[in-house]
Amino acid sequence: MPDSVFRPDPDEEWEALIRQLQAQPKAGPQPFFYGRVRARLSAQAAAKQALPGWLLRPAYAMLLGSVVLTLSGDGRALRPDPEPTRHVRTSAQPPRPLPR
Amino acid sequence: MNILSEFRLFSVDYTLPLVFADDSPTCGRELTPTADADLVAQLQQGSEAAFRTLVARYQDRIYRTVFSLLRTPEEAEDVAQEVFVEVYQTIARFRGEASLTTWLYRLATSRALRARQKARAQKRFAYFTSLLGFDNDVLHEPPDHAHPLALLEGQQQLQLLLDHIARLPDQQQVAFTLHHEQGLRYEEIAAVLNTSVSAVESLLFRARQTLRKHVQRHRHA
Numbered sequence: 001m002p003d004s005v006f007r008p009d010p011d012e013e014w015e016a017l018i019r020q021l022q023a024q025p026k027a028g029p030q031p032f033f034y035g036r037v038r039a040r041l042s043a044q045a046a047a048k049q050a051l052p053g054w055l056l057r058p059a060y061a062m063l064l065g066s067v068v069l070t071l072s073g074d075g076r077a078l079r080p081d082p083e084p085t086r087h088v089r090t091s092a093q094p095p096r097p098l099p100r
Numbered sequence: 101m102n103i104l105s106e107f108r109l110f111s112v113d114y115t116l117p118l119v120f121a122d123d124s125p126t127c128g129r130e131l132t133p134t135a136d137a138d139l140v141a142q143l144q145q146g147s148e149a150a151f152r153t154l155v156a157r158y159q160d161r162i163y164r165t166v167f168s169l170l171r172t173p174e175e176a177e178d179v180a181q182e183v184f185v186e187v188y189q190t191i192a193r194f195r196g197e198a199s200l201t202t203w204l205y206r207l208a209t210s211r212a213l214r215a216r217q218k219a220r221a222q223k224r225f226a227y228f229t230s231l232l233g234f235d236n237d238v239l240h241e242p243p244d245h246a247h248p249l250a251l252l253e254g255q256q257q258l259q260l261l262l263d264h265i266a267r268l269p270d271q272q273q274v275a276f277t278l279h280h281e282q283g284l285r286y287e288e289i290a291a292v293l294n295t296s297v298s299a300v301e302s303l304l305f306r307a308r309q310t311l312r313k314h315v316q317r318h319r320h321a
Contacts, residue, residue: 010312010316013315013316014308014312014315017257017258017261017315018280020255020257020258021258021261021262021280021281022280022281022283024258024281026160026164027163027164027167027173027176028159028160028163028164029159029160029163029176029177029180030177033155033159033163033177033180033181034152034155034156034159036177036181037155037181037184037185037188040181040182040185041185041188041189044185
């Protein structure tokens with residue numbers, strides 16, 4: 001007996017599959033979706049108020065970070081040492097004995 | 101051009117108006133373009149009530165569109181929220197050259213595709229780090245594409261179809277999903293994708309051809 005007797009027409013099979021796809025139960029968001037959208041908007045607005053907009057750009061943030069790092073040091077590298085020989089022990093000064 | 105970059109461009113320039121017809125099967129057709137135009141005008145004036153109306157009117161369609169591209173409720177919820185947040189933040193720049201519905205579908209599909217791309221990149225990275233032995237943690241949970249209906253007996257074909265829809269190229273997947281799952285007409289899909297009707301027909305033809313080939317191959321295996 002030919003196979004086509006048992007096997008439906010491919011076009012019909014395809015159409016049936018598409019109907020099955022369209023017959024899926026309609027998904028929907030959980031209840032109180034609007035409340036969650038509002039909360040997200042509020043959170044984003046709060047974050048934007050906390051930081052200026054330009055600071056949210058990575059290039060500006062990195063530039064600011066590098067400036068802060070530079071200025072936060074003691075600036076020793078930028079300043080000449082006022083007394084360069086103050087702590088240098090010369091051979092002319094004999095070692096003092098430790099107090100008893 | 102990549103569909104994502106196209107979408108980014110289109111989110112700025114809306115060129116194709118969406119034509120509504122009374123005989124379309126898509127839900128929400130009772131809404132006229134005028135009603136949407138009024139809503140947009142109120143939104144642009146900062147009306148909270150108008151935003152609430154917009155969300156109530158479109159949340160199901162946007163969620164379903166995103167869900168049909170991502171297939172996970174959590175991701176769909178997240179992306180649908182992002183869409184409405186973006187609408188709220190950018191409505192002032194909406195010039196009405198496309199209908200509100202078209203604009204929302206564009207935002208939804210482009211954000212869904214971006215989210216999927218990001219998830220795939222994270223998955224690849226997690227796989228790569230696990231190969232190199234950087235961590236001993238369990239790999240990030242792969243998204244569960246099993247649809248509840250497909251878990252029932254006799255639903256393997258549907259699950260197979262859903263799996264292969266997810267593997268279609270972006271534009272084909274968007275066109276197929278918008279037409280077969282969301283019930284949009286060719287002209288509407290063309291407006292969303294900012295392309296011609298014949299291009300949509302071509303996308304759908306190729307998508308169907310690919311899907312039928314895979315489904316039939318599995319059936320005869």
